[in-house]
Amino acid sequence: MKTADMVWLGRRLADTGLLEMRAHAPEVPTAEFIVMRELLDRPPSTITALASRTGYAQSRVSTAVSGLVNRGWAQTRSDPADGRRTLVFVPGHIRKNAREFQTSTETETLDQLLAGRSPARRKAIIGALEELLDAFREQAAEEQPGTGTITQPEPDTATRWPKAPTASASAN
Amino acid sequence: MKTADMVWLGRRLADTGLLEMRAHAPEVPTAEFIVMRELLDRPPSTITALASRTGYAQSRVSTAVSGLVNRGWAQTRSDPADGRRTLVFVPGHIRKNAREFQTSTETETLDQLLAGRSPARRKAIIGALEELLDAFREQAAEEQPGTGTITQPEPDTATRWPKAPTASASAN
């Protein structure tokens, strides 16, 4: 695969996903969407950790988080162990109301795109994407020295997408 | 795979490719790089056809093409069959060097990323990406009603693109 193909493919993938995203949550800025995804299944994260996991610049994450807080989708508190740090997390009641969205965003578009292929091929391709995703995630995790993430993966109670904002929307 | 994962993965893929691209051609804008890739192994294309194949807006392609022309990497002539149309193509002497350049940008980064996997897995994953690439290309081709390509439609040559040298050398 050529570099140009990689770039093009990446764009197609992202654009396709963005389209799907806007169909479900037209008002949510991309960065907030991505950060939210990162927040949902994890223990409270610092801004820096979120930056390296999402690939966004620190300033971008900072802004996105404040947007999420305005929406009532996330909360922050300062790290008791280190007052300079901000811990960001999704409050339980939001977490619980999010299933519908997460479920509905399960890769339909990709299946449609691959409609011409056999089910086995489709599955293989999507499986490969998942593995690539993991590889990128590992890379992102390595980039961040231990400091960033708080260890334990928390007994996750389903991952849901908030449907009812607690506060005002706006932003963006 | 969740929508957010698809977006994130797409971004990683594109950013990774972009990094690789800038290492080889720091001065070339992304859009020109992508359009060039599209131009290299195909018969002369109209602006509109390039737009639908690359996924860029018409205005963007128009600008990118004029950038390529300024660089001497592409040429345009008007379609003898329809004077309104601009046919864009890569002159033979450029084509040779450009191919070498493209070859040199054969994605190493992906292999590095997957270094932890077995060679077989690596190959499978990259193969899956190639297939996904094809699927997206087919989609892009469908979007463009017959108008797009001029002269010969040129049947799909699969992932492997023609290596046939077109003409002279020198330049660059």
Place this chain on the structure above:
DNA sequence: TAAGATTGAAGAGTCAATCTTT
């Protein structure tokens, strides 16, 4: 009329620098 060149506004992001706070 349709293709494409051109332009201006707006969005989304980066980068780099600065300021505040712990």
Place this chain on the structure above:
DNA sequence: AAAGATTGACTCTTCAATCTTA
């Protein structure tokens, strides 16, 4: 010093509108 909030300049891109011309 280091985390993060904030800001400004810049880049890339889209979109929509307009102009030119075959």
